[in-house]
Structure formats: structure tokens, C-alpha cells
Amino acid sequence: MDSPLLPHGVKRCSTWAFFFWTLPWLALLAWGGLSAFLCLWKGLNQTNMSNVFAFALWIVFDLAVIALGAGAFFTGFLTYIIGKKELKNIINTAVIIGFICYSGAMAMLGIDIGQPIRGWFIFWHANIHSMLVEVSFCITCYLMVLAIEFIPIILENRKLEEIKELRLFGHNLHEVMAVFAATGTFLSFFHQGSLGGMFGVMYARPFAAREGFYIWPWTFFLFVLSAIACGPCFTILCTKLTEFFSRKKLVPDSAIQLLAKISAWLLSLYMVLKIIDYLGWMYGVVPRAGLTFESFFRQGPYGVWMVVCEMIFCGILPAVILMTPKARQHQGWLIFACLLNCTGIVLNRFLFIIVTLAIPVMPFDRFWSYLPTWQEWGIGLAVVGYGFLLFSAAYRYLPLFPKERELNPITES
Amino acid sequence: MTPFSFEWQWNIEYLIFFGLLYIALAIIGAGITFTIIRTGLQALGFMRERHF
Numbered sequence: 001m002d003s004p005l006l007p008h009g010v011k012r013c014s015t016w017a018f019f020f021w022t023l024p025w026l027a028l029l030a031w032g033g034l035s036a037f038l039c040l041w042k043g044l045n046q047t048n049m050s051n052v053f054a055f056a057l058w059i060v061f062d063l064a065v066i067a068l069g070a071g072a073f074f075t076g077f078l079t080y081i082i083g084k085k086e087l088k089n090i091i092n093t094a095v096i097i098g099f100i101c102y103s104g105a106m107a108m109l110g111i112d113i114g115q116p117i118r119g120w121f122i123f124w125h126a127n128i129h130s131m132l133v134e135v136s137f138c139i140t141c142y143l144m145v146l147a148i149e150f151i152p153i154i155l156e157n158r159k160l161e162e163i164k165e166l167r168l169f170g171h172n173l174h175e176v177m178a179v180f181a182a183t184g185t186f187l188s189f190f191h192q193g194s195l196g197g198m199f200g201v202m203y204a205r206p207f208a209a210r211e212g213f214y215i216w217p218w219t220f221f222l223f224v225l226s227a228i229a230c231g232p233c234f235t236i237l238c239t240k241l242t243e244f245f246s247r248k249k250l251v252p253d254s255a256i257q258l259l260a261k262i263s264a265w266l267l268s269l270y271m272v273l274k275i276i277d278y279l280g281w282m283y284g285v286v287p288r289a290g291l292t293f294e295s296f297f298r299q300g301p302y303g304v305w306m307v308v309c310e311m312i313f314c315g316i317l318p319a320v321i322l323m324t325p326k327a328r329q330h331q332g333w334l335i336f337a338c339l340l341n342c343t344g345i346v347l348n349r350f351l352f353i354i355v356t357l358a359i360p361v362m363p364f365d366r367f368w369s370y371l372p373t374w375q376e377w378g379i380g381l382a383v384v385g386y387g388f389l390l391f392s393a394a395y396r397y398l399p400l401f402p403k404e405r406e407l408n409p410i411t412e413s
Numbered sequence: 414m415t416p417f418s419f420e421w422q423w424n425i426e427y428l429i430f431f432g433l434l435y436i437a438l439a440i441i442g443a444g445i446t447f448t449i450i451r452t453g454l455q456a457l458g459f460m461r462e463r464h465f
Binding site: 123124125126128129134137141144145148164165168169171172173175176179180183186187 | 414418420426427430431434437438440441444445447448449451452455456462463
């Protein structure tokens with residue numbers, strides 16, 4: 001039915017099979033739509049957020065997807081600025097994943113601010129001393145950059161490419177892509193950093209507070225480093241998932257291996273700095289606040305096990321696997337390490353957001369618990385549904401993987 | 414916020430913060446404008462199309 005829209009020389013499933021594949025994701029979107037409608041109509045009382053948990057599930061999702069989407073800017077930087085030609089085989093995928101992550105995060109923030117009609121206040125009545133204002137500016141501008149990077153991929157659609165003006169526009173955009181990639185790198189560096197910096201300057205919350213350099217706490221640099229260490233791994237995971245479902249090889253091993261190797265070095269550097277950061281915090285910030293490391297975990301379900309999981313199982317272990325050439329070249333180990341790396345980043349963001357707010361800071365304080373409502377889950381999972389839908393549609397209708405035809409020649413039977 | 418807004422303050426913090434924002438927006442705007450003009454010129458035949 002939609003065969004005139006499919007890329008030349010590649011095989012896709014039938015329209016019906018594609019329709020059934022989209023159903024679960026459409027269901028997630030419908031759940032999210034209903035939740036968003038309730039939140040906008042009745043207000044944020046539909047959530048379990050409170051004065052204590054002003055940041056909750058949506059912010060965990062936001063920070064996690066923004067870190068996971070960092071593959072877009074970092075792969076763009078490596079491809080267009082550093083000139084790693086192998087990555088041209090995976091840059092389209094990285095851009096679309098980045099676009100999905102950032103647009104999903106923005107949509108979620110639209111609900112999170114309670115009154116989206118006043119969303120423009122943050123730009124017009126900006127408090128320039130707020131890290132969140134910087135984050136808002138950079139994320140908005142970077143979403144524009146991602147949309148611009150996405151346009152040439154859309155214009156490569158078989159039908160759209162027949163229109164001369166659109167084809168020319170797409171080609172011309174490709175030619176100036178280095179400028180957008182550089183702008184995206186600048187914007188991403190600052191918003192990834194400021195998201196971390198925001199926690200580091202919470203001096204009243206010693207669990208998150210950190211020392212730093214000039215106005216930037218160490219978390220500023222650690223968030224940037226962690227994002228560029230896990231972003232490429234998420235891109236690899238999405239590619240491998242697409243290869244699994246399509247039962248095809250889509251990206252040459254050289255591109256995947258290069259990305260995994262870069263990720264390995266960055267993750268290793270991040271782990272070394274993170275260990276130093278933890279030690280500096282345990283023997284510096286925490287005792288000065290009159291606390292000990294154990295005192296953070298005396299109440300509630302969160303314990304030292306979370307830090308152990310973050311650092312050892314989801315940090316050092318994937319770094320070792322990815323640093324070992326033999327393990328990295330093994331498909332199963334590569335996927336396992338990428339999965340651990342991405343889980344580690346989500347855990348890190350969870351620790352900084354939820355655990356920071358839950359644990360008591362004063363002797364008379366108590367542990368605060370928080371469980372998201374179905375509306376909060378609905379909006380969070382809608383981003384997952386939206387991501388699957390957009391990525392599936394992009395894979396079906398756009399030449400997402402430039403080497404797909406070469407790697408999977410169609411044999412006449 | 415622009416320098417014409419009543420909240421604007423002429424100090425280094427505002428200049429750096431908004432300066433960088435407007436530079437980023439200007440680069441994005443200039444990139445798109447350049448591409449549109451170039452496409453228009455190529456489509457109308459005033460400029461040669463590059464082939465990849």
C-alpha cells in the first residue's frame with residue numbers, strides 16, 4: 001500500500017505488519033495523552049509531586065533521555081568537526097535518536113511546568129543566575145538544531161526527493177551541516193553541564209552538593225562526560241535493536257566499533273573522575289555538613305547498594321568490557337556493556353534527583369517517600385511510545401542506514 | 414528578554430548570557446537563510462547545483 005514511499009532497493013515488512021507493530025506504541029501514546037489531558041485540565045494534583053518532590057519521575061526521565069540522546073551531538077561532532085568518516089554510516093540514526101529524546105523531554109517539561117501557556121516566561125523574564133534558565137535556553141536552541149539536522153534526512157524520502165526544490169534544499173543543508181554540528185556541540189556542552197551544575201550548587205542538600213572550579217561544581221563536568229560516554233552506547237543499542245527486529249545488518253562493524261571504543265575511553269575517564277569525586281565528597285563536603293556517608297542511607301529503601309550498582313556494575317564493569325577489544329567485538333558482550341552503561345546513567349540521574357530529595361538533611365527531618373501516579377507513568381512512557389513510533393517510521397520510509405542496500409543485497413528469486 | 418526589556422541590566426552577566434544566546438540563534442538563523450537563498454538561486458537557475 002505504501003510501497004512508493006519506501007526507499008529504493010531495500011526490503012520492508014508489509015503495511016499490515018507495520019500497522020500491528022505500531023499498536024502498542026500508539027497505546028502508550030494514548031495513555032500519555034489521557035494523562036496529559038488530566039494534568040492540564042485538573043492540574044498537577046494528578047501527580048504525587050509535592051513541595052518536597054518538585055522534581056520527580058518526569059525529571060528523572062528528562063535527564064535520562066537528555067543524557068542518552070547525547071549521542072546525536074557527540075556523533076555529529078566526531079563526524080563533521082573531527083572528520084571521522086566511518087560515523088557517516090550511523091549519524092542519521094544518532095540524529096533521529098537525539099531528536100526523539102530532546103523533543104520527548106521538551107513535551108514532558110511542557111506538562112511538568114503546570115501551565116504551559118506561561119512557558120515563555122522562562123525566556124522573556126529570565127533569571128540569568130539560574131542554571132535551569134541556561135538549560136532551557138540551550139535545550140530549546142539545540143532542539144532547533146536537531147530539527148534542522150533531521151530535515152535533510154526527511155527530504156531524502158523517495159517521493160520528496162522527486163521535488164527538485166526540496167532535494168536542493170536538503171543537499172544545501174547537508175553542506176552547511178558542520179556549522180550546525182558545531183553550534184549543537186556548544187549548546188549541548190552547556191546544557192548537559194548545567195543540568196549537573198544545578199545539583200552541585202545545592203549546598204543545603206549535602207547528598208548532591210559538590211565543590212568545583214570557579215562557578216562550576218564538579219558535577220557540571222561529570223554530567224557532560226557521562227552523557228558523551230553513554231550517548232554513543234545508546235545509539236549502538238538502538239541500532240542493534242533495529243538490526244534484531246529487521247533481521248539485517250544495517251551498519252558496518254567499523255562504525256560500531258569506533259563508537260564503542262570512543263565510548264570506552266570516555267567511560268573509563270568518567271569512572272576515574274567519578275571515583276575521585278565520590279572520595280572528595282565523602283571526605284570533604286559530607287563531614288563539613290556534620291554528616292557521614294552512612295547517615296544518608298539510614299532510612300528508606302535507598303542504600304549503599306545503589307552507589308555500588310552505579311559505580312561497579314554499571315560503570316567499571318562496562319568500561320572494562322568496552323576497553324577489551326576481544327569483548328567489544330563480541331556482539332553479546334557489546335550489547336551487555338552498552339546496556340549496563342545506559343542503566344548506569346539512568347541510575348546516576350535517579351540518585352541525584354530522587355534520592356537527593358528523599359533523604360533528610362536536618363536532625364528533625366524524616367525520610368520522604370515518593371511513588372509516581374499512573375498519570376506520571378503515562379506521560380513518561382508516552383515518550384517511549386513516541387520514540388518507537390518515530391524511529392520505526394523513520395526506518396521504514398527514510399534511508400536511515402546508508403549502507404543498508406550494500407550490506408543486504410536483494411537477491412532475485 | 415532583549416536589551417529593550419525593562420528587566421534588562423547593562424552588566425557583564427547579562428551581556429555574556431544573552432550574548433551567547435543571540436549568537437547561537439543568529440548562527441542558526443543565518444545558516445537557514447543562507448540555505449534558503451542558495452536553494453532559491455539554484456532552483457531558478459542563477460547558480461549551479463552541486464552533485465554528490
